[in-house]
Amino acid sequence: MKIGILGTGVVGQSLGRGFAGRGHDVMIGSRDPGSGKLDEWVAQSGGRGSAGTFAQAAAFGELLVLATSWAGTENAIRLAEPQNFEGKVVIDVTNPLDSSSGAPRLALGWSDSGGEQVQRWLPGAKVVKAFNIITAGAMVDPDYPCGPPTMFIAGDDEGAVRQVSGICTGFGWEVVEIGGLEGARLLEPLAMLWILHGFRTGQWTHAFKLLRK
Numbered sequence: 001m002k003i004g005i006l007g008t009g010v011v012g013q014s015l016g017r018g019f020a021g022r023g024h025d026v027m028i029g030s031r032d033p034g035s036g037k038l039d040e041w042v043a044q045s046g047g048r049g050s051a052g053t054f055a056q057a058a059a060f061g062e063l064l065v066l067a068t069s070w071a072g073t074e075n076a077i078r079l080a081e082p083q084n085f086e087g088k089v090v091i092d093v094t095n096p097l098d099s100s101s102g103a104p105r106l107a108l109g110w111s112d113s114g115g116e117q118v119q120r121w122l123p124g125a126k127v128v129k130a131f132n133i134i135t136a137g138a139m140v141d142p143d144y145p146c147g148p149p150t151m152f153i154a155g156d157d158e159g160a161v162r163q164v165s166g167i168c169t170g171f172g173w174e175v176v177e178i179g180g181l182e183g184a185r186l187l188e189p190l191a192m193l194w195i196l197h198g199f200r201t202g203q204w205t206h207a208f209k210l211l212r213k
Contacts, residue, residue: 004029004061006054006076010136011093012067013041018140018171020048029057029080058084063163064125067093070114077121086124089160091167092184093131094118095191104195108188115154115184128155128164129184133191135204141172142207148174149207152190154183176210 003019005012008030016026027050028038038051058064058080068076073094077085096114097104108114115129130153131139142149151173155161165175178186190208198204 001025002060002062003027003065004057004059004063005065005067006057006080007065007067007069008037008051009067009069011131011139012065013038014136014139015065015067015093015131016041016049017045020045021140022170024048026050027052027057027060029054029076031079054080055084061088063089063091065091065093066118070094070096070098073114073118074121077118082122082124085122088125089157089163090118090122090125090127091131091164092118092127092129095132095188097195105192109185111185113182113184113188115181115188119156119181126155126157126160127181128153128157128160129181129187130164130168132187133194134207138205138207139171144207144209146209148172150174150176150210152176152178152183152187152208154178154181154187156181174210 001024003024003026005016005028008028012028016028020026025048029052033051033053042049042051054076092115094114096108115127119127151168153164161177168175197206
């Protein structure tokens with residue numbers, strides 16, 4: 001499968017390595033693909049990775065991953081050209097964080113979410129919220145002594161949710177589907193809990209696990 005990723009940071013690169021390592025072809029899109037920022041990632045992708053513009057990556061991918069900072073998300077979508085998202089599954093990894101006053105806080109919440117905003121920007125796409133509650137380095141093949149951590153995901157399209165659930169499972173996660181995309185209103189505050197614990201402890205490798213009796 002061809003995967004298009006918007007965002008050149010550690011999140012996009014980590015997920016890109018995961019997809020490439022499982023035999024998928026991956027293009028990471030950015031404003032300036034010639035900047036050299038992705039040269040090392042491409043070189044280490046085993047011939048499966050490439051760099052392009054946002055629009056090239058969005059057109060290339062049969063499945064798309066949105067891994068931009070929240071402040072740049074709307075512009076990245078505009079540059080990627082929304083028609084390139086039509087009919088495609090979009091994994092929304094973003095968190096709507098506002099750090100303008102220092103410590104990050106949620107820019108949206110209670111009655112809205114970043115995931116729902118992304119869906120409004122991309123009405124023809126099938127948006128699924130996933131991978132927003134864990135550090136980039138543990139997104140693929142998470143290794144914890146208590147076993148696989150839990151990835152909570154949410155989306156309105158059942159087929160898209162099943163596909164993303166399979167991706168998460170293939171990356172080494174236990175998956176819990178929490179329902180429609182409105183569930184992003186819960187997952188994004190859960191990411192804030194993860195972030196606050198990281199600031200308090202100085203550790204950024206923690207993960208959530210749903211326990212059952």
